[in-house]
Amino acid sequence: MEETMATMTATDTGKAVRIHDFGGPDVLRYEDVPKPEPTPDEILVRVHAAGVNPVDWKIREGHMGKVPLPSVMGSDFSGVVESLGTHVKEFNVGDAVFGVVAEESGGYAEYAVAPVSRVAKKPASLDHVHAAALPTASLTAWQALFDTAELQAGQKVLIHAAAGGVGGFAVQFAKWKGAHVIGTASAQSIAYVRSLGADEVIDYRQTKFEDAVRDVDVVFDTLGGETQERSWSVLKPGGILVSIVSPPPKEKATAHNVRGVFMVSNPRGDQLARIADLVVRGQVKVNVEVVLPLHEARKAQELSQSGHVHGKIVLVVEP
Ligand SMILES: NC(=O)c1ccc[n+]([C@@H]2O[C@H](COP(=O)([O-])OP(=O)(O)OC[C@H]3O[C@@H](n4cnc5c(N)ncnc54)[C@H](OP(=O)(O)O)[C@@H]3O)[C@@H](O)[C@H]2O)c1
Structure with missing residues (x-):
């Protein structure tokens, strides 16, 4: 995948998979992007794993309306809270969390922002890969x-x-x-x-x-x-x-x-917490079929688009 260098310093940026145009898998670019800033009700997360969903390739192909470009791909993440918006009381820096990113953010990234209403604490017994497979x-x-x-x-x-x-x-x-x-x-x-x-x-x-x-x-x-x-x-x-x-x-x-x-799904953190509890108690299994590094997002989306993967595909974001 093409890699571009931003002129910002390393602390202002992070790696992400973005699209600048709608189209086939080759529009996916692994590149440096500005680190997002949390609004008052959002958290900034250092992403460890990102879940892949069919809607991701549908957005990439422009089937879900014309999202503003460039756009970081993906909605589902698991990671660690890096900083808090000024109103956030539900989470602390360092908490392991998982959920769905804010509309203008993306999960296929080292850093993402998410409103607290879309996030749950990650149970310690659930690893980031399996947590990232859950949300959508x-x-x-x-x-x-x-x-x-x-x-x-x-x-x-x-x-x-x-x-x-x-x-x-x-x-x-x-x-x-x-x-x-x-x-x-x-x-x-x-x-x-x-x-x-x-x-x-x-x-x-x-x-x-x-x-x-x-x-x-x-x-x-x-x-x-x-x-x-x-x-x-x-x-x-x-x-x-x-x-x-x-x-x-x-x-x-x-x-x-x-x-x-x-029905269109509603990214509710409270329900995610309930579902994670069922997983922790062994009543629900999270089946992750494919795990790939972030820079192989193209392969992940091609597999998703094949329509015949069992369970979930997850991208791992290396530190
Ligand atoms: N409205 C919403 O909010 C919302 C939310 C999530 C997902 N979705 C949509 O819901 C759809 C499913 O999502 P997903 O994540 O579950 O997709 P997925 O994981 O890609 O589904 C793949 C599965 O579909 C099975 N399959 C393919 N054709 C089939 C057929 N004719 N009959 C029975 N099974 C068939 C395959 O089984 P075999 O390999 O055995 O064929 C494969 O295991 C997608 O179109 C997605 O965009 C909508």
């Missing part, structure tokens, strides 16, 4: 199942792309809640999804899930398109389809006497 994927799964679908014990839930970053957490959260969990995955991922606690796993390449599943209370749609289209028929009347990919058409939901809801 686990919060999305949590909020889709519990805040939006209000999943209850004994209900039946169909989770699409159950081997993915979001799906893998969703399977475990739904099982922890006491639901009957059905996941879709390819043959190579079936054992993995079962190991997460799924009661049934459907090989989506061999079996049409709508032929194998019925009377579901909740469909978690992490794929959109024809998967969403084919999901309406598996729901029982009064059920709910929650999509994190594309807004479900109202008329489809009405025709099947169910609800269809589109």
Whole structure:
């Protein structure tokens, strides 16, 4: 990856992976960038690990609107508090924390800023790599199942792309809640999804899930398109389809006497703390499939974009 030298001193700058244009993986640049300054309600973090999410390459390609350029990539981080905004009372310098960066900041960096509302203390038994894998994927799964679908014990839930970053957490959260969990995955991922606690796993390449599943209370749609289209028929009347990919058409939901809801994750530090507690107690596993150094962000995004990684991809930021 191209490396550029800034004219600032080393203490004013840090390494980061930025884009100056929208496009393919080759627009990613590993370079020196100004160290961000925390606003009164933000903390400055020395990042140790950065989580990779599909939204990162979607932003890079310009699919998520035109973010101001240049832009440091990534949202999820784990690291150590370097300095505090003037209003911050929740954290101290030196605390190990993880969470989601501020809109104008980026996680693929040595330094990032984050509002305190998006951050939780990192438990000592959770390392930075696993903590950085949690924020967006686990919060999305949590909020889709519990805040939006209000999943209850004994209900039946169909989770699409159950081997993915979001799906893998969703399977475990739904099982922890006491639901009957059905996941879709390819043959190579079936054992993995079962190991997460799924009661049934459907090989989506061999079996049409709508032929194998019925009377579901909740469909978690992490794929959109024809998967969403084919999901309406598996729901029982009064059920709910929650999509994190594309807004479900109202008329489809009405025709099947169910609800269809589109959801965007909310970066809540309080929920992250709750999720981390489940991890520490061994009730939820964080599956990190690929760990790469920060300067290999291009490879990380290419893998993410392949759409077939199990669990999470994490970049390690070397000191
Ligand atoms: N709205 C929001 O706030 C929000 C938040 C987070 C994520 N998202 C979006 O949600 C989507 C999923 O995110 P993610 O992080 O979970 O992605 P991911 O980790 O890249 O998902 C990869 C997984 O998808 C599985 N998969 C691919 N095609 C499939 C199919 N037809 N049926 C079943 N499984 C399939 C693959 O399993 P196999 O290898 O077994 O095929 C792979 O394990 C992305 O589009 C992301 O941008 C939205």
